[in-house]
Amino acid sequence: MGRLTGGDPSLLRRINSAVVLHALRGSDARTLTDLTRITGLSRPTVEGVVEGLIEGGLVVETAPEEGGARRQGRPARRFRFRAEAGHLLGIEIGPHRVAALLSGLDGRIIGAGAREVSETAPEDERLDKVRTVVADVLRRAGVPRSNLRAVGVGTPGIVEADGTVRLGTALPGWTGLALGERLRRSFRCPVIVENDANAAAVAEHWKGAATDSDDIVFVLAGLSPGAGSLIGGRLHRGYGGAAGEIGALHLLGRGETPEHLLSTTDEPLHPLDEQAVAEVFALAKKGDVRAEAAVERFTQRLVHDVGALVLALDPELVVVGGWAAGLDGVLQPLREELDRFCLRPPRVVLSILGEAAVGTGALRLALDHVEEQLFAVEGSVTARR
């Protein structure tokens, strides 16, 4: 049985504080009367909680409304959540580029930046690029680094809970890299590192193609294909952070890698050459027979891998992302195959966020971390075995 804190008055204070903050966040400004009505708390309780939140810098009293119909007597005090009380970064570290998104505590993006980086760049060079992009984004937005509350990072590879990359073949020097620790030296706030497909799944759920569903699989279709899944709206990382690493399924007797499947010559493509992949898709569209055959082989492989994910997890929705160009061609074969063997086939849609998905998901993970501190109550009061 977990530790129970049901009788703890400070727990109730925290709950009430979280409830009021939550109500304030949903609107521009609210009166005490609004908050009393929305939260069901007593007016003295709401007053006490709001005073505490003002002291903590999270809430501010706004100026009384001007204009409009004049009201009798003193106007009601209005309060708003201070989204500017803290800031968050969502960072993508990929094979070809690093990017950063900046937001306030409301998650609204107020700054963005990106730099290209060579797929062969060693880890130090890649991290230098990250620092450059971050410094640039903060400077342009006028946000001091000390105001960051959390930083999320999305990157290829299997990532441990502490932010160490356990296996990352897509980037040089990535396997074994203590990425979380390295980045924490640049920030005085928590740094959350997550697999790129996992981050993208979170992003599509937040503001992409999957906002209507809590049970989704996001497929990062590429030469190193991966997948991230949400179950009941929560990221499913797996016991060792390797859930969705379906790319290894071909090792089980299927033999051919996507680099071979997509090649139109006898030579495999370079594992990270996404440009070459886009070219093969483009050629196929123009009717090139070898390219068509390559795309056909690749699609079959993708259908099989996604099929395995769908059978294992039974999601409501599959979101396919990766290279924006050409990938729409895999949707129809995927749908047809899933229709064939699934009793209730999931919907299959393209990513809406495209190349912004990983950074957006990283930002959301940073926001989740902060919201847990602001809005959640530690320890469940539900007694279970």
Place this chain on the structure above:
Amino acid sequence: MGRLTGGDPSLLRRINSAVVLHALRGSDARTLTDLTRITGLSRPTVEGVVEGLIEGGLVVETAPEEGGARRQGRPARRFRFRAEAGHLLGIEIGPHRVAALLSGLDGRIIGAGAREVSETAPEDERLDKVRTVVADVLRRAGVPRSNLRAVGVGTPGIVEADGTVRLGTALPGWTGLALGERLRRSFRCPVIVENDANAAAVAEHWKGAATDSDDIVFVLAGLSPGAGSLIGGRLHRGYGGAAGEIGALHLLGRGETPEHLLSTTDEPLHPLDEQAVAEVFALAKKGDVRAEAAVERFTQRLVHDVGALVLALDPELVVVGGWAAGLDGVLQPLREELDRFCLRPPRVVLSILGEAAVGTGALRLALDHVEEQLFAVEGSVTARR
């Protein structure tokens, strides 16, 4: 945001009641002093809660301890949880047999029964057998039907939340059967229907091969292979209840069904003829070349299907169940293949519960249902977006 009840005094009463009941369940008998210490509640609170639980029939005062060293003054009152205050049934409805397990509210099994049934028996005959077994088990244990608090049922097929079998090709008349509704006519308590592999996963976690792990995949290796998985100790059913129905993966271009793979002739085995399967395994052990080849084909297929589950879910542990005899031969190839392509391969073990797994899991699901009523507090007090 969900409804919050943080300021509700009746919520605190319920929490306190759950906490005290939980403490009482863990032992034979406890004094008020024990309960005060364990729960951290005040003595008057504990006294009030215990009185309420006695009135509700869930707790009883036991006779003072006899013998041992005499103590000064009046002996402390001792209380115990009344496991006999209610009873639970776990029912297995399979192709070849129906079985039932009976327990009190502590989950200790106090009765069991089973009957063989033909795999070709229509649904009414199968349900009649269930009713016969249940009546027999209740009568022998001297438990009146009215004392049942919940009934769990494990059966092949994809089962909807309301207990309707959406697809069940293993049993005649099963697809579309409103199994939950039919059984609720026999019982005046909640009836929870679950897929057999899902129930078996719950069972192995409760008292089988997976008591040490919360992230498991249970594989019901058979001619209609299925799987159930627990994520963080909770059953993962999937959006439509079809998670783990990996048996359909062969439709994706792999072609051969297990009935073909295991056949030593040109004719496939009957889909439900598990006896024939056991014979093929036995023949292979004796060195029969055709049987060896059949087992080899079957094992490769199983390895691929389990591999897909492992890559999708990343469990800590894989439990293999199904036919008790012969199945141990698949463990080693499975381990070798998973070692090859998993960074952190899951442990692979045989089911401990064997043919008792499905009924045991059904019982646990019934117990979960009752425990949720007894020990849990409705509605989280955690405010989230």
